[in-house]
Amino acid sequence: MRLSILLFDGFTALDVVGGYEVLANVPGMTLEFAAARPGPVAADSGALGLMATLSYADLHATDLLYVPGGPGVQAALQDSALLACIERVSPASSWTIGICNGVLLLGAAGLLRGRRVTTNYFAREQARAFGAEVLPERFVHDGRLLTGAGVSSSVDTALYLAGQLGGTTLARTIQLGIEYYPAPPFGNGTPDGQAQALKDVVAQVERTAAQRLAARHIPF
């Protein structure tokens, strides 16, 4: 089984690696990272670079198509090569996985009309504009489409997928392998349940994302 993860400038690393770490442990899985061109792709921080080994244009078919999010999504929504890749590869894939606001890229590729999805809580309106029914869930499974909420939801989403691919015992074994027994030191909850003051700070960070991406120093 083949997992193809799409990268783009300004992706969020945990959107990728949370799901990767689970799915890489599914027996028989082969993995690849595709981007505009092979080579390092800079995450939103600019300091972290992940290697792509093939270009969007060279990705023609896969089993699991995985699209992460990040502040770079807003620019990626205009990337015709990226969107064409999703449009080309998704229909014949077994699963298409969107994480965080990466779900919007699935929308721009025409995959969300009439579909139930989740996404990062601040991307819900944009997802609805692509015709999706947006649920405030950690992950949502609708047919061959599996979507996760923000960033760290990639772990829960991929564990659910591991269970679908290989059963509960496999998923629990991977959970043990990555010791995923989370214990958030300041409590758990939902994004909707957080204090407005925190939401305001995160919203401000989101509003200034384009400036922060442009100001990054990328050392590779």
Added chain:
Amino acid sequence: MRLSILLFDGFTALDVVGGYEVLANVPGMTLEFAAARPGPVAADSGALGLMATLSYADLHATDLLYVPGGPGVQAALQDSALLACIERVSPASSWTIGICNGVLLLGAAGLLRGRRVTTNYFAREQARAFGAEVLPERFVHDGRLLTGAGVSSSVDTALYLAGQLGGTTLARTIQLGIEYYPAPPFGNGTPDGQAQALKDVVAQVERTAAQRLAARHIPF
């Protein structure tokens, strides 16, 4: 404030990125990845490559020294340049962070004698052999030393550190930014509380780690 993350062949990506994603969002943080040499470093899967931008030898001082784990640790325990880097940089750092069996590298650098730590559950005996008192906790803070259990514990550990660095409100804001409201689809628990059959599978994977690393195809 400067965060320096050490990479080595066969590291586990979520050990790195779980903590990175939290700490990269601490205001004023600068980040860097050090390895034997600059360039891509292959994770345990072989398919994921993270860019290092400086060599161990060029890392002389930092604020936060961060050492991940992975199946590559067993070989890294013999890497004199890596251990010398930890020995040189840790004493003047504000915090030294060890995740998963990366804690063993701190032990090999002489940092664990008489210290309270946690580590991946299957690395506890090796950590004790370095003179540590090993607690079966998600993370353990002992002076300037902060250690996390396996892989995904890096998120909880780094959120705790964010709280120490900037207070609870900052940590909760970052938690919202990465939507860390975990909901493991097959339940939570502890590694010790899992079925022996699952532990046996993970132990077998661990025992064959060296062969799996040697057999990897690394495409970069």
